[in-house]
Amino acid sequence: MLLGAGILVLVVPLRMVQQRHAQQATPPGPVVTAPKQAPAQPPVAAAPQAPAAPPSPGLRLADFGKTTPSPDVKLIANWALHTRDNGARSMVIIDKKMARVYVLDPQGRLKASSPALLGEWVGDESTPGVGDKPLSQLKKWEKTTPAGRFVAEMGMNAHHQDVVWVSYDLAVSMHRVIKGLPNEHRAARLASPTHTDNRISNGCVNLPKPFYEKVLAPTVKSTGAIIYVLPDKKSVEEVFKAYDVTSPLQMAQRAPETARAPG
Known part of the structure; x- marks a missing residue:
């Protein structure tokens, strides 16, 4: 019995040592982690609209050079x-909103x-x-x-000064800036950097003297001119029946325009 007990004491620790070595020799199994959620998909962007077709290569467009006019x-x-509305004449465009x-x-x-x-x-x-009223009798709302x-x-004009008539019947002309009443300060308004103080005349268009004498008057004398006075409140489409000739959609919606004979 004593001999058997001794053998048992030697065998049990030996098995424990062998099991421990076996555990250390066995490579660890793969680490199992929770599956990652797939990243949220970004919203599908709407397909970009095709850019508008460029105007026809043969389209005649005005050339303003480095100057940027209003639309x-x-x-x-x-x-x-494009419609030859001006015929063979020059064009004078008066932008009332920008006073230019x-x-x-x-x-x-x-x-x-x-x-x-x-x-x-x-x-x-x-x-x-x-047009038949003296200037002194004009009401404020008549000074348009x-x-x-x-x-x-x-x-x-009545003072025997040369002018460019916009409408003789309506007594509306384009001329050199006049002195006007002392409290009107016309020359100062014309020279100011803002256009918000340029509404002061009885209806005529006052211009700097050099512009009138070197640009406007010689142009009217040499080629004649069609004057387009843009509206304050109405739309240009309403006043002139005009449309954007650079828009393929608007061009497609229009019947072929008949060129207006020079008037």
């Missing part, structure tokens, strides 16, 4: 040139632009009979620069 000025210039005048040659190339003084009252119509298409004419 309405550009629209009218391009439309008039643009003179373009018959081919639609900008010759020069200038700030301008315009009718004190914001509006697009002339009061009936306003009417919107529309006019044929420029050289002429003389």
Whole structure:
């Protein structure tokens, strides 16, 4: 019995040592981790719309050079040139909202632009009979620069000074800036950097003397001009029946335009 017990004591520790060595020799199994969730998919972006087709290569467009006019000025210039609304005449575009005048040659190339003084009252119509009233009798709401298409004419005013008539019947002309009443400060308004103080005249368009004498008057004398007075309140589409000739959609919606004979 003593001999058996001794053998048992030797065998049991030996098995424990062998098991321990076996555990250390066995490589560890793969580490099991929780499966990762797939990253959220970004929302599917809408397919980009195809860019609008460029205007026809043969389309005649106005050239303003480095000058950036308002969208309405550009629209009218391009439309008039494309439809030949100006015929063989130059174009004078009066942007009332920005109080600025643009003179373009018959081919639609900008010759020069200038700030301008315009009718004190914001509006697009002339009061009936306003052309026959003395200036001293004009009501404030009658002092408008009417919107529309006019044929420029050289002429003389009541003071025997040369002017460019926008409408003789409405007594609306373009001329050198006048002194006006002392509290009007017309020259200072015309020279100011902002256009918000340029509504002061009785309806005529006052211009800097150099611009009138070196650009506007010589242009009207040499080629004639169609004057486009852009509206204050109405749209250019409403006043001129004009449209954006650079828009393929608008061009497709329009019947072929018949060129207007020079008036």
